[in-house]
Amino acid sequence: MLKPATAPPSLLLCLLFLSIAPSFSVGIAGAGKSGRRLAGDSPFTAKASLIRYWKKQVSNDLPKPWFFLNKASPLDAVQLATFSKLADQNSLPAQLPAFCSKANLICFPDLSPSLEKHTGDVNFASYSFRNFTNYGTNRAGGVDSFKNYTNGENIPVDAFRRYSRDSVGHDDKFTNYALDANVVDQSFTTYGTAATGGTGDFKNYNDNSNVPGLKFTSYSDSSNGRKQGFKGYATNANAGDEGFTSYGKNGNGAENDFTSYGNNSNVVGSNFKNYGETANAATDKFSSYGSNGNVPENNFNNYGPGGNAATETFTNYRDQSNVGDDSFQSYAKGSNAATANFVNYGQSFNEGSDRFTSYGRDASSLTVGFKIYGVNNTFKEYAKSGVTFASYRNDTSSSSSTASLAAEKAGASGKRVNNRWVEPGKFFREKMLRTGTVMPMPDIKDKMPKRSFLPRVLLSKLPFSTSKIGELKKIFHAADDSKMAGLMADSLGECERASSPGETKRCVGSGEDMIDFATSVLGRNVGVRTTENTQGSGGNILIGSVKGINGGKVTKSVSCHQSLFPYLLYYCHSVPKVRVYEADILDPKTKDKINHGVAICHVDTSTWSPGHGAFIALGSGPGKIEVCHWIFENDMTWTIAD
Numbered sequence: 001m002l003k004p005a006t007a008p009p010s011l012l013l014c015l016l017f018l019s020i021a022p023s024f025s026v027g028i029a030g031a032g033k034s035g036r037r038l039a040g041d042s043p044f045t046a047k048a049s050l051i052r053y054w055k056k057q058v059s060n061d062l063p064k065p066w067f068f069l070n071k072a073s074p075l076d077a078v079q080l081a082t083f084s085k086l087a088d089q090n091s092l093p094a095q096l097p098a099f100c101s102k103a104n105l106i107c108f109p110d111l112s113p114s115l116e117k118h119t120g121d122v123n124f125a126s127y128s129f130r131n132f133t134n135y136g137t138n139r140a141g142g143v144d145s146f147k148n149y150t151n152g153e154n155i156p157v158d159a160f161r162r163y164s165r166d167s168v169g170h171d172d173k174f175t176n177y178a179l180d181a182n183v184v185d186q187s188f189t190t191y192g193t194a195a196t197g198g199t200g201d202f203k204n205y206n207d208n209s210n211v212p213g214l215k216f217t218s219y220s221d222s223s224n225g226r227k228q229g230f231k232g233y234a235t236n237a238n239a240g241d242e243g244f245t246s247y248g249k250n251g252n253g254a255e256n257d258f259t260s261y262g263n264n265s266n267v268v269g270s271n272f273k274n275y276g277e278t279a280n281a282a283t284d285k286f287s288s289y290g291s292n293g294n295v296p297e298n299n300f301n302n303y304g305p306g307g308n309a310a311t312e313t314f315t316n317y318r319d320q321s322n323v324g325d326d327s328f329q330s331y332a333k334g335s336n337a338a339t340a341n342f343v344n345y346g347q348s349f350n351e352g353s354d355r356f357t358s359y360g361r362d363a364s365s366l367t368v369g370f371k372i373y374g375v376n377n378t379f380k381e382y383a384k385s386g387v388t389f390a391s392y393r394n395d396t397s398s399s400s401s402t403a404s405l406a407a408e409k410a411g412a413s414g415k416r417v418n419n420r421w422v423e424p425g426k427f428f429r430e431k432m433l434r435t436g437t438v439m440p441m442p443d444i445k446d447k448m449p450k451r452s453f454l455p456r457v458l459l460s461k462l463p464f465s466t467s468k469i470g471e472l473k474k475i476f477h478a479a480d481d482s483k484m485a486g487l488m489a490d491s492l493g494e495c496e497r498a499s500s501p502g503e504t505k506r507c508v509g510s511g512e513d514m515i516d517f518a519t520s521v522l523g524r525n526v527g528v529r530t531t532e533n534t535q536g537s538g539g540n541i542l543i544g545s546v547k548g549i550n551g552g553k554v555t556k557s558v559s560c561h562q563s564l565f566p567y568l569l570y571y572c573h574s575v576p577k578v579r580v581y582e583a584d585i586l587d588p589k590t591k592d593k594i595n596h597g598v599a600i601c602h603v604d605t606s607t608w609s610p611g612h613g614a615f616i617a618l619g620s621g622p623g624k625i626e627v628c629h630w631i632f633e634n635d636m637t638w639t640i641a642d
Helices: 009-030 046-057 077-088 092-103 396-413 466-475 483-496 511-522 613-618
Strands: 122-127 131-133 143-149 157-161 171-177 182-189 199-205 210-217 227-233 241-245 255-261 269-273 283-289 297-301 311-317 325-329 339-345 353-357 367-373 377-380 387-392 438-440 505-508 526-529 540-548 555-563 569-586 593-602 627-630 636-640
Touching: 046 511, 077 092, 092 466, 182 483, 210 483, 466 483, 483 505, 483 555, 483 569, 505 511, 511 526, 511 555, 511 569, 511 636, 540 593, 569 636, 613 627
Parallel strands: 122 143, 131 157, 143 171, 157 182, 171 199, 182 210, 199 227, 210 241, 227 255, 241 269, 255 283, 269 297, 283 311, 297 325, 311 339, 325 353, 339 367, 353 377, 367 387
Antiparallel strands: 438 540, 505 569, 526 636, 540 569, 555 569, 555 636, 569 593, 593 627
């Protein structure tokens, strides 16, 4: 009996290639910025699959967007099959480093305890990614210095556990620590416990960092006469959190000085919990804390309970900041002979809120003074005796109207309100998009860590909901209190929140999902745009030729903005009643073209908050003006093809 002829494997591979080659060759034309096929491109990669999906779902023959396709997963066919199988078997956590590397994800490294032994003074310079455990324990005297530690690193993870424990007269100096770092996870746990004397000095700590995560837990507990100083801490930082928990507990004569802490930062939160609990004669100074910040959030919860003869001084606290919130709950509860001085507190440009709840409750001989104190504050269950108020502004209506009037005058005159956190050029009026206009351009650079989409076939195998955050933390090796766990929880919460009135939204982690969402809102005849590069950022630009999409008529778009997640995740939402423009951006001195920008103008601002930065910068208020802004690097806007 004759067997049917079987083609050799090489021939089958060729036939498979030929069967998909036509669609691939057409789709790949836009894979590179030049429009030519890139060397090494294969029809079996996740990127090639995305290109074919684009051609299937989008009805026009416009060039494929290079910036969109470059976000495709770098996985080849073998890698995709391997990791998909691991996901089916719930075995991805065991291969996380390889998965993160091959798929271009962000994953914090797993640090093992350091076994290094140091007997004398140590000067660490240009040092990164270490776990310091039992370091400096029982040291007598001496100085350990950390300079240029994890500077400029991406996703640095550093842990200091049981550092300088039981030491006597031992000094620790942290200078230029994690400057210019991106997505930082650093923790100090049981640092300086039971130490006598000595100092911990933090200077230029996490300055200019992006999304810092800093945790001080059981820091200087039971110490005696030890001084801690935070100077130049998280200055110019962007969107992070700092936590101080059980700091200085049971300490004696401890002094903590917070100077230039979080100044000029953007959306940074500080949390103080069980801080200075049952401490004796503690002195805490908050000087120039959170000044010029944008939406700072400071929470003092169960701060200084049961303390004796503590002195707290808040000077130039949150001065000239924009909005923001401070919460003082169970502050100095049950303390004895405590003194709290609030001087020049909360003199924000655009008022935020301060909540004082159960402040000084059950305290004995408490003395509290408020001088030059801001507005819009609440006092509940507050100790009535021993409290003095001087120059306290509680007339929120007059202050608000004054600020509103100032904003309107500034907008009418074309002058910028004196608030550094409404960056020049971040918002502008539609009339500015005219050939020959010279205008400031904000920093449009993408400050997120570089990541790629996951292929949809793999993405569908991973959990994505707050109800399954435990599974996600297991997959990505994220401890409950880690920065990664917090980032995932925040992004999931934003994705799951209810839509705003008239908004349609979806979070997407694959290119295929983004295409599907855009076409579901706008139809299949769509195009996607972004600003070509970042040139012109932070300086003046000259507007060249301008083109209005859809003839400059009011249209609808889908805007997509990045969220922080291990893989590339976008928050996409429909934006009705907008006008979208493309504009050549020129150097104002040479008149050379340096960029090609995409701007979106929101025609209907009636549902925006009166405190929105656009109204602070431009004057006016909700529904009274249109507001325009550039599409930043790696953000994008979809419209009907033009």
